[in-house]
Amino acid sequence: MKLPPLDYVCPATLAEAIAVLSAHGDTAKVIAGGQSLMPMLAFRLASPTLLVDIGRLPGLNRIEISEEGVELGALVTWRDIERDARLAQAHPLLAAAIAHVAHYQIRNRGTVGGSLAHADPAAEMPGIAITCDAVVIIAGPEGTRTVPADQFVLGGLSTILDHDEIVTGVRLPAWPKPRRWAFEEFARRRGDFALAGVAVFYDRDAQGLIRNAHVGVIGVADRPLRLTAVEALLDGQHLTADLVFVAAERARASVDPSDDIHAEAAYRRDLVGVLLERALARAGDLTLAEAA
Ligand SMILES: Cc1cc2nc3c(=O)[nH]c(=O)nc-3n(C[C@H](O)[C@H](O)[C@H](O)COP(=O)(O)OP(=O)(O)OC[C@H]3O[C@@H](n4cnc5c(N)ncnc54)[C@H](O)[C@@H]3O)c2cc1C
Numbered sequence: 001m002k003l004p005p006l007d008y009v010c011p012a013t014l015a016e017a018i019a020v021l022s023a024h025g026d027t028a029k030v031i032a033g034g035q036s037l038m039p040m041l042a043f044r045l046a047s048p049t050l051l052v053d054i055g056r057l058p059g060l061n062r063i064e065i066s067e068e069g070v071e072l073g074a075l076v077t078w079r080d081i082e083r084d085a086r087l088a089q090a091h092p093l094l095a096a097a098i099a100h101v102a103h104y105q106i107r108n109r110g111t112v113g114g115s116l117a118h119a120d121p122a123a124e125m126p127g128i129a130i131t132c133d134a135v136v137i138i139a140g141p142e143g144t145r146t147v148p149a150d151q152f153v154l155g156g157l158s159t160i161l162d163h164d165e166i167v168t169g170v171r172l173p174a175w176p177k178p179r180r181w182a183f184e185e186f187a188r189r190r191g192d193f194a195l196a197g198v199a200v201f202y203d204r205d206a207q208g209l210i211r212n213a214h215v216g217v218i219g220v221a222d223r224p225l226r227l228t229a230v231e232a233l234l235d236g237q238h239l240t241a242d243l244v245f246v247a248a249e250r251a252r253a254s255v256d257p258s259d260d261i262h263a264e265a266a267y268r269r270d271l272v273g274v275l276l277e278r279a280l281a282r283a284g285d286l287t288l289a290e291a292a
Helices: 014-027 037-042 078-083 085-090 092-098 104-109 112-118 124-131 228-234 241-254 265-283
Strands: 007-009 028-031 050-053 063-066 069-073 135-140 143-148 153-155 166-173 180-186 196-204 210-218
Touching (some): 014 028, 014 050, 014 135, 014 166, 069 112, 078 092, 085 092, 092 124, 092 180, 092 196, 112 124, 112 166, 124 210, 180 265, 196 265, 210 228, 210 265, 228 241, 241 265
Parallel strands (some): 007 050, 028 050
Antiparallel strands (some): 063 069, 135 143, 180 196
């Protein structure tokens, strides 16, 4: 379907963009890469009368790496992340997960801020943000606020953003070099949204015991989830094949996916266990045979 008739503005400053959004209420919508919004317009799943293009706002395509962590501006694209070799060191889990996002053309346009604001339950960026205790940076008429990623996403395609607020970036805490991690997902074709995905990281103490375990999943609920029961199981343990197996069972028991046109609930539930086995095996340098 063709797009509905729309007005379009391309503000030069963040303040101007927020003022336009404030003045137009729910009838205006931000557009960044357009890779989710354009299909929604074509399918009449969104019907704004004004598009506010933030693509030319200065300073939103920054990738900053410091002792505090990694900060990505809202206009950073998947391709920008892939091309920045520093990120593979500074945040390898982020780099690995974003490598799974979408197809080449979409990767050139799709943005970090757009993905967070769109809040697709199977999207990698919100999943990594929630798994890694990231904070989302938001600008609005009252100034700037930061919100933990797990509070930012309210559900499928739903966030705490007000109609006149703009995501300006996301901040991921520093990543210690010795940290163990893995990202595993399964999609029917490369670049499709994942049927499910699992992100794992943990640190190890002087005895080699797991500390600070973080386990996140995408694609199995209306939002990315942290599997806190699995994290509690892992913390304080040595990673062994037996523990991997028990953790996978606990992961299956921790999720409650629905049937949809892409997969049955039982399939997704089992997939989460399989992906967690693979992720833990990879993070801990165990072979899959050991973990089976
Ligand atoms: C075929 C296909 C496959 C895809 N596969 C994947 C995939 O595997 N994984 C994945 O994660 N994504 C996937 N995507 C989505 C893609 O990554 C999108 O680019 C991304 O989700 C949205 O980013 P965008 O910049 O294009 O946002 P837009 O489409 O411009 O906007 C999306 C929504 O966010 C709002 N918005 C955008 N930027 C901001 C901002 N800074 N502040 C406030 N609101 C904002 C818009 O108003 C709109 O509601 C796929 C898309 C397609 C078409």
